Amino acid sequence: MRFFVDTADVTELEKLVVTGMVDGVTTNPSLIAKSGRNILEVTKEIADVVPGPVSAEVTATDYDTMIEEGQKLAKIADNIAVKVPLTVDGLRTCKTLSSQGTMVNVTLCFSAAQALLAAKAGATFISPFVGRLDDMGMDGMELIESIKDIYDAYPQYSTEILVASIRTPRHVERAAEMGADVGTLPPRVLWDMYQHPLTSKGLDDFLSDWGRTGQSIL
Numbered sequence: 001m002r003f004f005v006d007t008a009d010v011t012e013l014e015k016l017v018v019t020g021m022v023d024g025v026t027t028n029p030s031l032i033a034k035s036g037r038n039i040l041e042v043t044k045e046i047a048d049v050v051p052g053p054v055s056a057e058v059t060a061t062d063y064d065t066m067i068e069e070g071q072k073l074a075k076i077a078d079n080i081a082v083k084v085p086l087t088v089d090g091l092r093t094c095k096t097l098s099s100q101g102t103m104v105n106v107t108l109c110f111s112a113a114q115a116l117l118a119a120k121a122g123a124t125f126i127s128p129f130v131g132r133l134d135d136m137g138m139d140g141m142e143l144i145e146s147i148k149d150i151y152d153a154y155p156q157y158s159t160e161i162l163v164a165s166i167r168t169p170r171h172v173e174r175a176a177e178m179g180a181d182v183g184t185l186p187p188r189v190l191w192d193m194y195q196h197p198l199t200s201k202g203l204d205d206f207l208s209d210w211g212r213t214g215q216s217i218l
Contacts, residue, residue: 001172001175001183002024003183004052004162005026006031006185007187008037009035023050023182024184025055026054028057028107043080044076047079050079054080055107058070058073067096081105082103098121103124104122112143115151115161116150119151122159124158125181125182130175131165140171144163162184163175169189169193
């Protein structure tokens with residue numbers, strides 16, 4: 001399973017990249033607004049830091065303007081995946097851009113039927129939002145399971161499942177158990193994955209015991 005970081009904060013991204021655990025990045029208009037940066041400038045910086053796919057989202061809602069924005073974003077770097085919403089015009093845009101050789105991430109997916117449409121449109125990634133479904137009292141991970149079953153039944157589709165709106169390490173664990181291709185994680189969740197109280201306690205015990213030996217490896 002690959003890990004993408006859901007951020008437009010280049011400084012935070014650089015801290016994570018050096019861990020060797022980052023395979024790509026996803027951004028959206030809300031993250032860009034939070035960064036206070038120009039979308040073209042920050043997207044270029046991110047694409048330079050991360051060799052893997054970097055999702056940059058269009059802001060238009062009509063086909064013609066989405067195509068213009070998508071083509072402009074795609075020119076930023078070879079690793080840009082243009083992010084479009086799961087709407088009629090969004091999927092039409094996906095089909096056009098995909099046919100031109102551009103990676104496309106279809107976002108705001110909340111049903112397996114929508115995911116099937118995205119695959120037929122040639123999406124590189126489908127982004128189901130598990131956390132938002134959980135917020136509505138549903139089990140968002142059931143959607144991942146349904147999409148995986150459908151995609152497995154039709155191997156002619158190459159669309160990868162990119163689990164989005166991840167809130168906890170448990171979301172990541174369950175997505176991996178189901179065989180999802182990618183999880184896009186807020187930086188906090190990726191840092192949390194390193195943590196376990198027994199790991200910390202075990203390390204403290206080891207260091208205490210080692211200190212009593214008076215030895216040094218160097």
